[in-house]
Amino acid sequence: MNFKKYVSIGLSVCSIVTLSACSDNDSNDSNDEVTPEVITQSYELTLSNLSNNQPLSPLAVAIHGESYTAWTIGEESSLGLEKLAEEGDGTDFLIEATDSGAYTTKAGAGLIFPGDSETLDIESISSDDLKLTFASMFINTNDAFIGKKGLDLTSLDIGDEMTVLIPVYDAGTEANNELSGTIPGPSDGGEGFNALRDDVNVVSRHPGVVTNEDGYADSILDSSHRFDAPAAKLVLKRTQ
Amino acid sequence: MKINSILAATTLPLLLASTIASAQTVDVKISNLTQGMFFTPLLVSAHDNNQHLFESGAVASAELTAMAEGGEISDLVTATEALGAINSANPAGGLLAPSTSTMVSDLDTGSNGYLSITAMLLPTNDGFVGLDSWVIPEVAGTYTIFLNAYDAGTEANDELVNGGAAVGVLGIPANPGGNGGTNGTGVTTDESNQNIHIHRGNIGDADSTAGISDVDSRIHRWLNPVAKVVVTVK
Numbered sequence: 282m283n284f285k286k287y288v289s290i291g292l293s294v295c296s297i298v299t300l301s302a303c304s305d306n307d308s309n310d311s312n313d314e315v316t317p318e319v320i321t322q323s324y325e326l327t328l329s330n331l332s333n334n335q336p337l338s339p340l341a342v343a344i345h346g347e348s349y350t351a352w353t354i355g356e357e358s359s360l361g362l363e364k365l366a367e368e369g370d371g372t373d374f375l376i377e378a379t380d381s382g383a384y385t386t387k388a389g390a391g392l393i394f395p396g397d398s399e400t401l402d403i404e405s406i407s408s409d410d411l412k413l414t415f416a417s418m419f420i421n422t423n424d425a426f427i428g429k430k431g432l433d434l435t436s437l438d439i440g441d442e443m444t445v446l447i448p449v450y451d452a453g454t455e456a457n458n459e460l461s462g463t464i465p466g467p468s469d470g471g472e473g474f475n476a477l478r479d480d481v482n483v484v485s486r487h488p489g490v491v492t493n494e495d496g497y498a499d500s501i502l503d504s505s506h507r508f509d510a511p512a513a514k515l516v517l518k519r520t521q
Numbered sequence: 522m523k524i525n526s527i528l529a530a531t532t533l534p535l536l537l538a539s540t541i542a543s544a545q546t547v548d549v550k551i552s553n554l555t556q557g558m559f560f561t562p563l564l565v566s567a568h569d570n571n572q573h574l575f576e577s578g579a580v581a582s583a584e585l586t587a588m589a590e591g592g593e594i595s596d597l598v599t600a601t602e603a604l605g606a607i608n609s610a611n612p613a614g615g616l617l618a619p620s621t622s623t624m625v626s627d628l629d630t631g632s633n634g635y636l637s638i639t640a641m642l643l644p645t646n647d648g649f650v651g652l653d654s655w656v657i658p659e660v661a662g663t664y665t666i667f668l669n670a671y672d673a674g675t676e677a678n679d680e681l682v683n684g685g686a687a688v689g690v691l692g693i694p695a696n697p698g699g700n701g702g703t704n705g706t707g708v709t710t711d712e713s714n715q716n717i718h719i720h721r722g723n724i725g726d727a728d729s730t731a732g733i734s735d736v737d738s739r740i741h742r743w744l745n746p747v748a749k750v751v752v753t754v755k
Contacts, residue, residue: 344695354749355620360622440608449744451556485620487554488742489722497727497738510744 322402323521329514336506338369338418340389343378344405351414351430352484358452367425368473369418384419419517420466424455425448425487427512442518446511451487456480459500548753549625553617557740560640560699561592562611567630572604574637577717581673582712589649589673591686592641623640644736648674648720650748663753667746672720679707700728703735
């Protein structure tokens with residue numbers, strides 16, 4: 282059920298992006314003689330899920346400058362990051378990015394299943410201070426998310442691409458008890474976001490899941506849900 | 522052909538490294554990336570190419586064993602400084618808690634061209650985080666290194682918290698988080714690989730008063746890397 286909601290959220294955000302792109306085109310159509318300036322830089326982002334049985338929630342992507350840091354090891358998760366990491370809903374995460382000065386944000390179309398990948402096109406104003414941040418939940422966990430924050434884009438020329446392997450973080454907002462009813466993904470169909478913070482309440486690297494096939498009988502997860510790092514592969518190409 | 526190219530590949534960095542003799546001043550920021558593992562007092566050592574705090578695949582020295590089994594770095598400090606190393610011992614002033622950072626500022630490396638780092642991981646029997654002989658760049662800038670968790674190979678990973686800090690005494694000295702169990706029966710009494718190797722991780726269990734282990738499988742596991750080091754060459 283929750284997944285339908287993710288899809289509709291993804292679509293609504295996409296349509297907003299489309300509208301703003303249209304208004305850009307309108308202004309470009311004016312026939313003035315001024316030498317055209319490059320006002321946008323465009324990127325093609327491809328994210329591949331390298332896990333065995335951890336679908337990824339719809340991607341939440343932002344292009345921004347120095348002013349925005351999505352998370353820091355040892356510091357509390359924002360509320361938006363908590364919702365992304367516990368429920369897979371990146372809506373508030375992207376609103377926070379925008380409120381912190383992000384130039385542009387984009388949501389993925391839907392879940393990215395293990396072995397699958399998704400390609401998104403994203404464009405931003407031109408700047409010499411361009412960074413990319415994205416995050417996505419491993420949905421068969423309590424509060425694991427994958428992502429990259431503040432990836433420097435300024436060294437990428439048009440046509441260049443870079444490949445980055447992506448680690449797994451723990452939002453620190455929900456204990457990794459792996460219990461039935463606490464995990465939103467298909468392994469459980471349990472609860473997503475809960476405002477209670479009953480874990481260390483700081484972001485860290487994730488310790489991995491234990492599962493009921495490794496001595497933790499109460500776990501709703503099985504060995505198929507185990508993972509290691511890296512969790513995903515990001516290929517980022519500058520197209521304009 | 523293969524052998525030649527391997528030789529060339531390994532000799533070249535050594536030749537380049539041997540030319541590094543100019544004094545460098547570095548800042549070293551060390552972040553514990555884990556959610557539940559503590560680092561014992563860190564040793565950050567600038568040394569020459571004649572010494573190592575540890576080498577993966579080799580037997581641990583007595584000094585390293587004392588660090589890995591009990592968090593005791595004084596023997597490593599003495600041994601390295603006798604050979605000209607410049608050390609920063611215990612920059613965090615004690616344990617480096619999970620997901621926290623510490624900073625070594627303005628370490629003058631003198632003529633030493635290599636940087637190494639160690640600290641024991643708690644709660645483990647002889648697990649440690651390590652950096653072995655990273656070549657300090659000559660070019661000023663900021664460099665990021667991710668460190669893995671090693672097993673010293675000197676003590677069986679029984680995962681029993683019994684205060685066993687002394688070399689040769691089986692057991693984990695302490696669980697600083699106080700979030701584990703007691704009365705475990707012991708995971709193993711064997712240490713099959715007695716050379717320094719990548720740590721297999723804690724097994725743990727979810728039983729606070731019995732089970733095989735005194736560490737908690739939901740809290741005291743980790744995935745590599747376990748530390749992030751940012752070196753600023755000034």
